[in-house]
Amino acid sequence: MAPQLQTAPPPDARSVRAVAATSLTAALLLLLAALSPFGAAALAVPPGAVTVHDTTGTVDSTGLSEDLAQVDFRREVDLVVLVVDVTDHGHSSAEDTALNDTVRDVAQEDLTELLSADGDHFADGTVIIALDPDNRFLGTYAGEDVKLSDDGFSAVQDAMRGDARDADWEATLEAGAEKYAALLDRPWWQHPVSLVAAAVAACAAAATGIGILGLRRGARRRVDEALPRYGEVLSRREITDSAARTLPATSPYAQAVLRQHETYTEQISTAERLHADLPVEQDRTWGWGFSSEQRRIAHEFSSTVESLDEAEGEIIAAADLLHRIGQWRAAWDRELEPLRDSLTQLDELTADPGADGASPEEEAALAELRALGEDASAEMDSLTARLEADEIDPDSALEALDTLTRELSAAVARLQGHRINHLAEDEEEAEVLREAAEEVEDSDYRTLRGRRHVLESPAGQDQFWNLSPVLWYASWRHESTGALDIYRNPPSSSGSTSGYSGGGFSGAGSSSRF
Template sequence: MTVTAPAPTLSQRTGTDIARWRAAVGLFALMLTLLGGTVASLVATAAPAHAVPPTEITLEDTAGVIYEPQLREQVQQIDFYEPTHVVVFTERGTGTSNFNARVLAYAREHRPEWISPDGQKWADGLYIFALDPDGRHVGTYFGEDRKVSTEQQGQIQDATKDLLRDAQWTDAAVKGVEEGAALINRPWYRHPLLYGGLGLAAVVGGGTAMSVVANRREKRRRGQADLQRGRDAFSSVTMDLEATELNARTVPEGSRYGALVLERYRTFHDRYVELARQADTLSTVDPQTLHRKEPRETARRFADEAQALDRLDDVVAHASTFLNRQTGWQAGWDVQTEPLRDDLQRIADGEAAAPTGSTDEARAPLESFRREAETELDRLGAQLEAESITPDEALDRLSGLRTRLTGLLEQYAAASTAGFATSEEERSTLQTAFDASRRTTPRAHPGSILDTVYEPGHFWTMVAFSRGYSSGRERVETARSAASSSSSSTGYGSSGGSFSGSGSSSRF
């Protein structure tokens, strides 16, 4: 007679599954332990890595964009694995030139000690970080005993490009040296791939949890920053509340601009009461819950509204003082002209430069306007002092100047787009970036009556233009890089002869 064993019960099956899961976890832990022990043993017997500051720091700032005290102080604190002579080199050029060849040419003419005795390589112990702020090149070059792979050269250059696009030249140079120090002659046991097996196992066992923890931590950090931003602004509004109400009563309603400011102020009290209610609610929020969307969004909205009210009370104060010609009205007028004067200074500093293919011709109207506007602002100030024009008339003429600049920037954006974009898709990408930046770039000068009575984006500023162009160009270049196998240049051109030193450059 055949006896059939009874089917296992649910509890028995569950117990078996748990036993198998525990066995698998135990085996996994054993393998991880053995692997970790092997790596630890190898590391323990390896020669120790040294941490040494640069043996020498040479700055060749022919472009005049590096703040030397900051560079030397910060680079001196960077540790290399081997004694290394650090060179930071800057030169102004064009986007179409061979930057590698230019760096080599400069070294041959002015710094032959950067080149090996046989003239074929870069000198031993040398690391050069180079940049061209006009041609928008960044390069890295290495002595034969300090060279890294082409891929790692690209990593170093890429790490600096956000800073370079924001024209933070000194910070970018420090970052380039820091990234180079992390890779030059890195010991084998410091290489990330060595721990690939351990890393993969860790990812399988707990990577998701770590990612969640890191993500929550970052969200909490942003939420706490918004909360503090809002509390600071709300505190400022509260401290000035009585003065703001008094100033609002004295803003002349007969002034067209005064009436517009008062229209913006009409809901100030209701907004403040609502803001106070939000502040009370947020005071009970546990900071550890700010990784959640709802409290985090509430904190962000609270901060934005508090800052908006803080800006508005500044405008009310300046409107009262300037439009009534009260004592100190000159300072109020300075506040009104500050946004335009900032734009004019940025034009003078060359911040409108863009690779349009006809940059000088396209920039000429901006330069001409700058000179005319500076003269007009001085004239307006004198006429206000002489009381030959009213504050409203002065603001009308100031508005006219800013409107003209907006039109010129629109023309310059069109010229820059036509010169840089090579397809309709690229043109659309640049235009979208320009439009977004024009609407959303924060107003940097609180107290401006014109920026308060007109909607965001009514006047286009140099900061918004530069941000829009940089953002759009970055998107276009990212798309181009994805379509190209490589955007890095490693050759020294025909002028380099047989020179074959390690190094490359790329655009930012």
């Protein structure tokens, strides 16, 4: 009988369930307290007046006014929307206070009703949402009696930023008005700090109850799922070892499989050791799985068995292919799959040159890639037919696939270089595009050719190579375009700019960029 894992006496089942029930009840009460409507303002008051002042002709003033009139505040306010171009008022878009100064100028020169009696602040009861579409400014301003905190003004601008970046100007202004209405006179219990505190307390209480049972349940489930697979692995071990022993020693592809078999043998020993530490099912107490050591054993055993299960299938398939026996045709199709995927992607790539078009150099490189793809497709069909007719040995066929992969990889590298030259305006932008390659994840092709490449290729080699080069290029093109757009238009921080360039005016509010 396998040795038994010595554990501390498990907690009584009833006491554990009682703790869990108590914790969950506490969590529910805390959430109800946080979300209950006590103290909520009873009134939902639409604006007393809505004014849309658009000097740029950007928005539908009539439709926007009607929509804004439906926004509910907790008190009556006069809602004003200003759509302006700061440069029309003599301000430079490079100045962070440009929109603040423009809103002040509009109030002083065109809409004096927006000012207080002393002219130093905005009028009481006034809420102003401002937008400069061309120069990418957002602003929020208010009279002293309805002003928000600095963080509140920033939160309104944050709510507008997404729609502004999509150039949906009416939605931008509506989002600003709705957010302002939600923040003005907000009850303390709806403040994020209060909600976060309640949520943290509720989550902590819930985690206590759920975690006690969830961790135990997860450990036991891993073991229950891994044990049958472990039995299957052991039952096939002799076949797996035999397949490894019969691999042709002179084959470079077999060398990669033999290295995998060494790892497989080491993992068998690990699985046997972990299995010996697991109590047999009839001796596994209700509380097994509570301790961190028990959970570690369960997790390590499960992951080791999963790795063994995958490895044995690959070792047997490799032997079948290299000897052209058993299920060798399925193993050969797995070797073809990366190149087939590249050829499929090549058709899509040809149909979509990208939003920025393609330079003549790119067009030429793409034509070269298309020609290579046509040759590769014909070559793969020919290799398959010759293998089936026993006119070529598997190693030579695999070498031919590697040659096709190298040729396509080299063509993709040239195409990538032309793409970078076409898009980048300077060396810094070129570097952004090159670095985007690091964000492209390789597809998980578990092939003999991939394992040989990993085994034989020196670390840090400069020459580009990928099992599915065109598929990789399509992913890189998507990643690099996004990276370049972010580099050219970096997201604005949520920090707002308050204040005005001239003295004598101190109206509440701030602006930021989108």
